Amino acid sequence: MKTLILYTTTYGYTQEIVDEMKKRIPDATTINLQKTTDVNLDAYDSVILGGAIYVGKVHKNLIDFAKTHENELLKKELRLFLCCAFEANFNEEIKTNFPAGLVDHASSIENFGGKLQVEKMNFAHKMMVKMISKTPEGSKPILTHPERIETFLR
């Protein structure tokens, strides 16, 4: 079964997760949708789709891709994921970022947590992180969850 992993990342944590998935599915193709959205799904039986959350949203290219290709994706084995630092928002963010039909169809849905790499961030993001850290959710520890890959891919 040929697998395609489609994702978006800004500071590289989602890339780390995708690289870990690729180790477990060596013949998978990986495509960063921020580099191209010109993707032919025909050759794939299985699609993994996900990305990092910024202020409640994944990258626009991922949202648009899921909407535009919904009918094709409904014919594939589908897994959805987010890299979402604030676990409490995960279920809501899945619903707001992916079409309901895809959420119903997906065989696995997972949150791989988040990583705040402040040293890599632009000024605006640094300021936002400072503000977020003062909220009740933002003051909780931010955890990575690569160990969830195993069950996600099962």
Ligand SMILES: Cc1cc2nc3c(=O)[nH]c(=O)nc-3n(C[C@H](O)[C@H](O)[C@H](O)COP(=O)(O)O)c2cc1C
């Ligand atoms: C400006 C900013 C806004 C963020 N907003 C959210 C958010 O609304 N919800 C959330 O769960 N995580 C949020 N995060 C955390 C990121 O999703 C997390 O750091 C993730 O690991 C980033 O992945 P990336 O390195 O692949 O870009 C935010 C991070 C930044 C820098």
